[in-house]
Amino acid sequence: MTTKRIGFTTSLPIEVIYASGNVPIDLNNIFLSHDSTAHIHEAELKGFPRSLCSWIKGNFSAALNSDLDEVIGIVQGDCSNSNSLLEMIKEEGIPVYRFSYPHNREYSLMDREISRLEEHFSVSRKQSIEAKKWLDSIRKKLVELDRLCFLERRVSGKENHLWLVNSSDFQGYPQRFERELDEFLYQARQREPLPTRLRLGYLGVPPIFRDLYDIISGLGGDVIFNEVQRQFSMPYLVEDLVEQYLIYTYPYSVLGRLHDIQEQIQIRKLNGIISYTQAFCHLQIDNLLLKKHISLPFLNLEGDLPEELDSRTILRLESFFEVHA
Ligand code: SF4
Helix, strand or coil: CCCCCCEEEECCCHHHCCCCCCCCEHHHHHHHHCCCCHHHHHHHHHHCCCCCCHHHHHHHHHHHHCCCCCCEEECCCCCHHHHHHHHHHHHHCCEEEEEECCCCCCCHHHHHHHHHHHHHHHCCCHHHHHHHHHHHHHHHHHHHHHHHHHCCCCCCCHHHHHHHHCCCHHHHHHHHHHHHHHHHHHHCCCCCCCCCEEEEEECCCCCCCCCCCHHHHHCCCCECCCCCHHHHCCCCCCCHHHHHHHHHHCCHHHHHHHHHHHHHHHHCCCCCCEEEEECCCCCHHHHHHHHHCCCCCCEEEECCCCCCCCCHHHHHHHHHHHHHC
């Protein structure tokens, strides 16, 4: 059987894809780790408007340039642009598949959606659960990495961000990912704890800015909680595959996210929040509720293009540190 490369637009039950012997590829990670400006330019040449989220344009070009056999789009529980993005990808000759998170978090609907995916890839539930056990043994190590970040401070916020964000697809090679993770954890445990003036929570989709974490640590603070990236790593380690994708907060109501954030604010003893929103993204509306219900100092940063922080944003960060550190 030939191994297929399956692109996807946000986290989904990758257990099913690994169980089928194929390789899941998170298009967002491809977009940011390659020439992202060129990816955006390519999409705009195809007619994508300037006033559209850069991740959508990046995902489109990443899909076209990654030698994919299929793209799975999450059409409920992720992005309001997903359906149209899939139509454009299909138009370019790449087969597409639609996956939905049930809006009301109903167990039977999630179960049915995973079964449909299993049928699509000719995989049994038993095989998916075997794959889950394998991936969970790696996720357990990511939970330890996260603990080394917030409790022992031997892992920086940037390192935490990179490992967790890449766990959405384990970079297509879980064995290699685990080997490198073992090596990283071994090195991290030997370090002295990092001094940190301000313990921050980072909320929202991963930043499109290239240097946000470096600027924050240059100011003497660090990100002790990467909210959505941690969700990508499926940190709860529950046995039930269906339940795993019901307690994953990102696809559902912002109130579920808020509950998780409030809990982590206490556990991680955070002093402030950086909430990131992407230009032209509907999640900016959810951000209003996060700001309303979180009582810590709250700084909202908006990004558009994959570039370094602009001077105005750096000044806002500096003022935030002056007042709260
Ligand atoms: S940042 Fe918002 S608009 Fe952009 S792809 Fe993600 S959910 Fe969609």
